[in-house]
Amino acid sequence: MSSSELSLAPIHRLIKKAGATRASEEAAEELRKILEEVGIAIAKEALSLAQYTGRRTIKREDIERAAKTLLRGFYT
Amino acid sequence: MSSSELSLAPIHRLIKKAGATRASEEAAEELRKILEEVGIAIAKEALSLAQYTGRRTIKREDIERAAKTLLRGFYT
Numbered sequence: 001m002s003s004s005e006l007s008l009a010p011i012h013r014l015i016k017k018a019g020a021t022r023a024s025e026e027a028a029e030e031l032r033k034i035l036e037e038v039g040i041a042i043a044k045e046a047l048s049l050a051q052y053t054g055r056r057t058i059k060r061e062d063i064e065r066a067a068k069t070l071l072r073g074f075y076t
Numbered sequence: 077m078s079s080s081e082l083s084l085a086p087i088h089r090l091i092k093k094a095g096a097t098r099a100s101e102e103a104a105e106e107l108r109k110i111l112e113e114v115g116i117a118i119a120k121e122a123l124s125l126a127q128y129t130g131r132r133t134i135k136r137e138d139i140e141r142a143a144k145t146l147l148r149g150f151y152t
Contacts, residue, residue, distance in 0.1 A: 005086040005093070013081045014112060015134065018119030020126075023134035030139040031118060035111050036090060038150065042107060043094030050096075058091065058099035063106040073149040074114065 006032050042066045082108050118142045 008025075011032045015023045043058070045066035050058045068075055084101075087108045091099045119134070121142035126134045144151055 005089045006082065007086070010081040010083070011115070014115040015119040017081070018116045018123055020119060020123040020134050022132055023119075023122075024136065026136040027122070027134045027139050030136045031115060031122075031143075034118065034139070034143050034147075035115050038114060038147070039087070039090040039107060039111050040094045041150070042110065043091040043096060043099075046099075046103070046107075047094055047096040056098055058096050058103045060100065060102040060106045063103050063110070067107075067110050070150055071110075071114070071147065074117070074146055 004032060004036065006036060008032060011035070038071070041070055045070055080108060080112065082112060084108060087111070114147070117146055121146055 008028050011028045012023065015028065015031065042063060043066075046058045046062035049062045049065055050056070084104050087104045088099065091104060091107065118139060119142075122134045122138035125138045125141055126132070
């Protein structure tokens, strides 16, 4: 199992931003896990896109295109 | 425009975990923006689900169901 990169405090702030006043600790941990999975998946696809064009550095447009591909349902 | 909740350092670590050694600052900022949008959207849907069942506290299962609904393409 991989360790977490994101802290729980900012995750709780995101939940509060969404209008919720109460969330269980397990709910915040679940959201953190999901955001990390999504973030790593987008970064992997972005890396693949960068390499496809012969670059070694991931640029903003790689992240944008990767997110559109992986989060198709979310952005449409 | 809303301020950022997530810091850039953990975002860079996620990118590194994906196998990338180099990413521009703009790429990390873009990934942060996307993860915050996704996180807030999931939290909003989870809040709506909790209220639907008459609860005021968001639980883990609300987050799970919200993510499956919003990230349909990602999880299938």
